Amino acid sequence: MSDNEDIDVDSDADKRAHHNALERKRRDHIKDSFSSLRDSVPVLQGEKQSVKQASRAQILDKATDYIQYMRRKNHTHQHLWISPPVF
Template sequence: MSDEDRDVDIESDEEDDELGAEAGGSQPYSQVRNNENADKRAHHNALERKRRDHIKDSFHSLRDSVPDLQGEKVNRPKVSRAQILKRAAEYIQSMREKNTTHQKDIESMKKANEQIESQIRMLEKYSATSKFSASTQSQFYANGQAVSESSEEEEANHARRKRLKTEDS
């Protein structure tokens, strides 16, 4: 019994006196009381129906949100609420596991990115101070393409960089 019902029951003695006076003897007290109870019952039933409809709609929405159950409404329109909850919980768990895996992948990619950036900075520093600077490098043209004297060393650096990438993964 809710607090409102208790308030009504406590105040009912006062209302009974007023109702008897208002009725003027045209309706017996029991009939007025039955009408009030019927109104309360109808109101309660309407609220309960609304609550059940809301729960039903929530389960349908949940069923439609779980990929494993999306085909179920075509093949088997009646999936139990327990099955909906079970499969939704399984789906949430699998999404959490995927999320954890993706977070780990992101972290490892960040570390690899930092290593590559460090290598780039090192190579830039090396190229600025090495014999690869523009003043010491001479270029020859062969078959219309520019070729550096140090092309063998550049190929070695390129191969070394590739080796570093494969060692990280």
């Protein structure tokens, strides 16, 4: 083997290690983001301590439900503010 081939192997190993580190960082960010989202949805708060944690799909479903609920609630409040009841 020549010196150039050794450099390529080291370079490939370094590239793979760097890629693995970036991938691990990406997965950690996704995991942290799901945890943050779970903690932002009232029905899921406290799930971290429960025996069975919510799956990622459940977190997305509940977050979607909560966003839709808050949109309806916000729309209702805006409607009441624009046209207050007449006494």
